[in-house]
Amino acid sequence: MPARRRPRCAVSWAASPAAAAGGGVRGGDDPGQQPGAGSGGPAGAPRAIRSVSGFVSVAIAGVVWLALLGPVIALLTHLSVGAIGSSLSAPGALTPLVVSIESGAVTMAVLLLLGTPLAWLLARGALPFPRVWEAGVLTVLLLPPLVIGLLLVFMIGPFTPIGEGIAALHLSASNTFLALVIAQVYESAPYYVLGAQAAFSSIDPRMEQQAALLGDRPWRVLRRVTLPLAGPGLAMALAVAWARAMGAFGAVIIVAYHPYGLPLQIWTTLQETGLASALPFALVLLVVALPLPLAAYIWSARARRRRRG
């Protein structure tokens, strides 16, 4: 019986040995996949063509990669060891780093707890009018972060019903750690929800159905089938959301001028003492924010390779 829904991402190769053997998109260029490759003519000619095409593709990729990295290259070429030392050794200079990590961690926890179920429901089409739900998530993504910040003032300011509710808990969503987390959640949530939705969508629902038929309860199906299969995609979605949260600025500067995280620290240092003192904090932001997405990327790629066999 033909599959009713064709799996969309690499995770689904597990149910399709032929796809696994084909090696995905790489198959077309791989001589190992082509019958008679290497035997249809002089061995040197195809190799030369491969070499030229390989050179061109790597060159194009290299140019694009470098263009994307342009700002980072500019950052590295304009930093001096002395400036890094004096900026980072100032009293309290690393407090924003701690604030960024703490608020980023809380933001990720919120996204995992609240965003994951929403993404799963969206992926499974379990919500009425699914396009409306998706459009809602996209709307937040489309709004400029500064505008999100201004709208959050209307939503959670101290004289709004939500703000008064928060005040009743002796908290405030204005210039506090809570405000910082809220701003980061709004800036990063769409990236996580959409990424997680894609990860869940890539799982063949029949695998979950089969597990259920074999007697697994829903929670066990989720734990043993759904999450392991969606794991690499979820990790990537979380990594992207983490990067977004760590660099969040537009909404943050409106609702949480302090406590300073790294982006605000860069901004205020630029204003107070100039570019040379501000740039080292950009390097700190990179060094601190990069390992998690990088680890998620490596783990995700390895997991997918393992499943390909």
Add this chain to the structure above:
Amino acid sequence: MIHPMSRSGTRRSALLVIAFIGLAVAGCGSSAGSGSPAQSSSSPSPSRANTNIPAGTANVAYAASLAYLNEKIVGPAFEQADLLKYSGRAGPSDGLSKEIASGEITPDVFESVGGDPIAALEPKFTKWYVQFATTSIVLAYNPASKYAKQFKAIANGTEPVRNLFSILQQPGFKLGRTDPNLDPQGRAFIYMLELAQMKYHLPAGTVTKILGSPLASASASEIFDEAALEPRLQAGQLDASSAYLSQAIQLHLHYIKLPAAINLGDAALAAQYGKASITITGNVTKHGSPLVIDITTINNSVAGAKFASYVLSPAGLTLHKQGGYTLLRPTLTGDASAAPPSVRSELGG
């Protein structure tokens, strides 16, 4: 499976490409290193600075309090009058000064609140500035605030201004102001409170009671970015906030005008304003001074000279008056011979 020869061929290609890219980057790096930062600091727009050919656009960096006036009124009027395009960039005066000094931005004109941010750029970027208008500090308030009735009474003069400072001390009062370390308005608000404490013989510690301690702390809960302050008040999420008179007029805010003795708006009271002071980041002590608007050109920009002379012309000054500024007789500070002839001619020189 990937063919071993293919893989090694790809590796060779990759190595070649990386070598080429390395060379390219080295080339870019050396050219940037030799020219970029140093050149942009000393002469950010050499073609404009060193020739008499006007560029097509006057890039104006200005104190954020001038935003509405520059973007909506002066900029368009300048474009009509001079056939040059106008491009503005708003920010805190001190911050803009730092950005210019570091070469991060390369405007043709710099307008600041107070002369200090311009003086910090002398003599490398400019050697002069002209003060031409003043504004004053006011207290803008939320008409839906529970204190609005009292605010209105004080604004009308039916209740003494002195009472204002008791309201600001009320528990739960939501005040908004800007960062005194970055923004002249943030400092001006503190000077105003210090001057009020002196003028009205308020109990010692009144200012600290209103603002918390230390006075220049950037982490006080009522401090917001300048871009967020007035929108927050307009959204009804503050009881009151600091503002310049010109902003209050342009944004149609409800506000309380303060006496000249404390509002930093009278150039003749400079000595009195100087009694107020605050120590900001870097252990720098700043003293109160009149909130004068100063203008200069950066790197002798020709387009900048056109904009500056337009601002100082009768037409430009009238627009500033309509925008809520009090006009001063334009006065040049610094090396008058370094100012463009068109600016000097507007000053009658």
